[in-house]
Amino acid sequence: MEYISNIKLWLLNLSGFFKGKEESGSVERTFPGKAVLMPVLVYVSVPVIFYLLWISMFTALPFMQEAVVKFKPSLAYPEFASQTNPGPSELLFLQENRVKKLDKIYARFSNRQPYLIVNTSDNTFNLFNNGKLVREGLCSTGSFVLLDAGGEQKWMFETPKGMMRIQGKTESPVWRKPDWAFIEEGLPVPKHANSYERYEYGVLGDYALSIGNGYLIHGTLYQRLLGMPVTHGCVRLGDEDLEQVFQTLRVGSKVYIF
């Protein structure tokens, strides 16, 4: 209680200090410019103090941290004090060996098998064999068109991204048109899944490689559109590119699409 009354007393003195200033305002009367000068000084000095404190705080921070590390390292890094250290040369030798070992482990992941990389942003492809680039060129990938046929009938024409594998290879493929192909053309959808109207010959080029979920790498009649995102999700290649890709990749080969 005594403590609280002391605070009250202190506050009372503080208000007295302001009041005293107010009552003995002879200076203000003789120098009216001060009435303007004082607030300006206050408003200038506060941001300056603010700035100086800000700077000093960030300058002092590393020193404060250093002090903590110096006097109480376990507070900063609990495992610091407990570790025994090898000598400098011994350490460098050990460390270099560790890095070499890890480098070897990581190098094992490099692919010597044939693989294909498809860049859907630039619509380009790179074919690798034995770790070397053997062919590169333009391709066409998904158009990102969202076809809305009303209700729940919606299709997104996007090429799937990630790592795929060649699941099958076909020569002279035939396209069995899915429902969206008819809807997109404004045609009625055939009732039967194997209706003859669904089959189109020669539109997929000479070869097709399946990468799963109905997506193919195939040829195209629209060679002028290569390099543009115009497909329904499949990857289209030019005739010669497709031939080399078909001959190089095997069933199980990896296809990286990003």
Add this chain to the structure above:
Amino acid sequence: MTGTRKDLVWIKRIAFVIALGLLAYFITMTIVIPVYRFKIEAKVTSTNDKNIFRPDLTWQITVSDSIKQRAIDLVFSESFLLSQIEMTKGDSISLTVNLQDSIIALVVQGLTIYSAKVEDFTISHAFAKTDPFVLAQWLATPFVVDTHFASIPKAPVLYKKAPKDTIEALSQVEMDPLNDEIDPVYFRLELDRKLILNFNQNETPEKESMRQVKIYQRRMRKIERNEILGHLSRFSPIEFVPEIHISLDKKAARVIYRAIPEKAFVAVQLPTE
């Protein structure tokens, strides 16, 4: 005259209160910030099980600068390799940011499928203030993308209503694919374990696309403001999150942003000098 003097007294009082408030704020922040920073360091050491060399202060003081620098280089290389090896466990696309060699790459199971040159970068001063051996421990585990946002859409979706008949379908055939190549490319990846990667195109944005840049910057500021306000409302100290700013070729920036999947792994190697 009396009125002016009364005003002056009130101004003095308000200024006094403001100054007192600022002083209290700075004293609080000076105490809170270092404590909070050390908490982050402690969390790093406790969750890391990688056995990377971490010398004590005596070792660091006694060895020559060249040996210490060589040790730091090796420890950072080891940390980056460990992080990359860890990422090979998944089969999705990961991102490696090698600021030592200024290379950014998309990687799947250890195979680089796309790489681009980092044109320019700046890193938070916090890294320079942190013990490099502790930092190497922190970087030895890949980060995971928590949230992201950008000045371009992740997928440039083009809406198309199904045509009623063949005549309407023919008119739609000429519809061009969405071309957003003129759009400026800026994006931000907020990673778990408190690290932010800010990417921007190296090229100066064209005048027509300045509006999009401003929208992106406004959005970024709004997120940061909300974060700070959230901390203030909870009376929790504002957490310090170091940032890395990376400039890339516009095309490369677009490719990378569109390629990385949600929750992608990210390995970072910081420059050692």
